[in-house]
Amino acid sequence: MTAAKGFRAAGVTAGIKASGTPDLALVVNDGPSFAAAGVFTGNRVKAAPVLWSQQVLKDGQLAAVILNSGGANACTGPEGFQDTHATAERVGAELNIGAGEVAVCSTGLIGQRLPMDLLLPGVGLAVAQLSETGGEAAAIAIKTTDTVHKTAQAGGAGWVVGGMAKGAGMLAPGLATMLVVLTTDAAVESAQLDRALRAATRTTFDRVDSDGCMSTNDTVLLLASGAAGVTPDEAEFAAAVEQVCADLALQLVADAEGASKEIRIEVVDAATEDEAVTVARTIARNNLLKCAIHGEDPNWGRVLAAIGTTDAAFDPDRLDVAINGVWVCRSGATGEDRTLVSMKDRQVVITARLNAGTAAATLWTNDLTADYVHENSAYST
Amino acid sequence: MTAAKGFRAAGVTAGIKASGTPDLALVVNDGPSFAAAGVFTGNRVKAAPVLWSQQVLKDGQLAAVILNSGGANACTGPEGFQDTHATAERVGAELNIGAGEVAVCSTGLIGQRLPMDLLLPGVGLAVAQLSETGGEAAAIAIKTTDTVHKTAQAGGAGWVVGGMAKGAGMLAPGLATMLVVLTTDAAVESAQLDRALRAATRTTFDRVDSDGCMSTNDTVLLLASGAAGVTPDEAEFAAAVEQVCADLALQLVADAEGASKEIRIEVVDAATEDEAVTVARTIARNNLLKCAIHGEDPNWGRVLAAIGTTDAAFDPDRLDVAINGVWVCRSGATGEDRTLVSMKDRQVVITARLNAGTAAATLWTNDLTADYVHENSAYST
DSSP: OTTSTTEEEEEEOOSOSTTOSOOEEEEEEOOSOOEEEEEEOOOSSOOHHHHHHHHHGGGSBOSEEEEEOSBOOOSOHHHHHHHHHHHHHHHHHHHTSOGGGEEEEEBSOTTOOOOHHHHHHHHHHHHHHOBTTOHHHHHHHTOSSOSSOEEEEEEETTEEEEEEEEOSSOOOSSOOSOEEEEEEOSOOOHHHHHHHHHHHHHHTGGGBOSSSOOOSOOEEEEEEOOTTOOOOOHHHHHHHHHHHHHHHHHHHHHTOTTOSOEEEEEEEEESSHHHHHHHHHHHHTOHHHHHHHHTTOOOHHHHHHHHTTSOSSOOGGGOEEEETTEEEEETTEEOSOGGGOOOOSSEEEEEEEOOSOSEEEEEEEEOOOHHHHHHHHSSOO | OTTSTTEEEEEEOOSOSTTOSOOEEEEEEOOSOOEEEEEEOOOSSOOHHHHHHHHHGGGSBOSEEEEEOSBOOOSOHHHHHHHHHHHHHHHHHHHTSOGGGEEEEEBSOTTOOOOHHHHHHHHHHHHHHOBTTOHHHHHHHTOSSOSSOEEEEEEETTEEEEEEEEOSSSBOSSOBSOEEEEEEOSOOOHHHHHHHHHHHHHHTGGGBOSSSOOOSOOEEEEEEOOTTOOOOOHHHHHHHHHHHHHHHHHHHHHTOTTOSOEEEEEEEEESSHHHHHHHHHHHHTOHHHHHHHHTTOOOHHHHHHHHTTSOSSOOGGGOEEEETTEEEEETTEEOSOGGGOOOOSSEEEEEEEOOSOSEEEEEEEEOOOHHHHHHHHSSOO
């Protein structure tokens, strides 16, 4: 994120996590512009920081983002909202800005209050550590079950879009248990930031579905400092934002909890893009298929059984399915020899041809493994 | 099934399964009545035997049902449909009845032709074994990954409803990978059979959702011989059919692949029954929650995160959740102490109170375990 001029960041250990690893990140926009946009979880059960951040973003301006791991501050009632408010107030006081210019993001266990006696002093610590090279430290501090921290960047002549993300499970439509902060030093108004961000998330984060579970805390923010003094072409800027989002989205899939395979699901020749997405998502959520992929079994019957539960336009006798390029199902029945399919690689491609039109969509998911079960049953996350 | 007078059944080994265990079952109605009704999978990708049985049931009459395990005969094209037709023809020829009076059910791997050279001679073997005590042998022959065979019965003065079921995974709405044959010796017309069966499946098999996966082959048949010479009161008969369906449905849940917990999800104070079912099903399909239950972790936050993805009527700040009777979530936030929840028993009850009306629904599911992953990734089923 600090690749973009005009931003400083920090990642510190406030003590929120029992593990003693970094758990508090701060990103500050030093301007001259403070334009910002955000996209939030579609879950109707929204964490306090989501409700807060939606509110402060209404004017399209942000000067800072404070993010903690170690607790989602979701389902914590009015007290939880007050905790978020107090966090923003503390950041504002330390930076001499208004609390209404501070977005708050939290991730971790749902249903527990945050340890404010540790978090608030941590804010001071983070402010003291702010640096123009602090982007990586911030990316590390927002990890939960992530095994690696995630950053990306893209850009054009004289300007850059940078970003960080966390998320390793609960990845689903309307985003994921996922916090993303993008920064740019381009001079872009908030309305344009909003268009670029919504367009990019629609085809990147919204097309990642690790386990069909939608989080209460998903937040994607885009802040523009204008420090580069350059206003890029709208399409070029949108492409850079999409590139960074796509890069981060694939990093999320690659780090999904317990996964041993990344599965790219391509639905082609659909009647509409929406139907292609629906079919792809239904395939992505089929536990039986996800187990089969884990077992390197090209079980195309489970793909058809999944497609058959949708109301997309298709004729069951005209469905074709390829796994890693081998058309194992043609016209709804056995096609090429399934023993021709090699599934040794970590990446698996499933192509479903609906033969109902010309629309298409691609969505990413993972296999379902015993490690996923262990990771999500052994302790509360 | 042979508890009902007028029925004979058999279960034999035709050699369809590589394991050499019984794989072909036959149920014959000797009359005097041949009234019948059926409910089939809602999956649009329907196996050949489903298409065939729907067709022959149009006149509300059946004289026999032939069922095989070891192959679903789904996604097998026109040849697969011809195989089903040939099977019904062979049964008809052996019993001296028309093929149009014979329903066919298949279960097993999708996308493979059945070994007709083994199946057809098996029909003769099954006919030779038909007996008035053959119900149990038939129930054994339709097992796939089932660890036990499943039968149930109920009834009134002078009449009985009996039934058998198979199914251990892929259990989901619009039924499951599940074959069920119910018999009665009551004298009941096909229209009444149909009403009783649809009402019963709506609140039993349709309220079982083991893994969210809907099969291509689900079939529930109800055959009436009239051999008892008794016509029961319609409500009393419907109650007996529902009782047998509920008994079999719970046996399916108890035998679900790899499961270590049976989870009863009760959604109460919903605006409508449909919304209660939708919320219950969404909770039942949340992999993160299913893993938590496996780990005996009363992670109510995952219940709220699941509810939040539905469009049912509720206020996030007025949701209450109990796990095994302890109200761990009240008004959308922390309620009673979660350490009071004991989850040692195999059965777990999750109660979600929406505080949006007076409707309710109960649905059954299982936990998600490493054994489920192993069972469904180690080989094709």
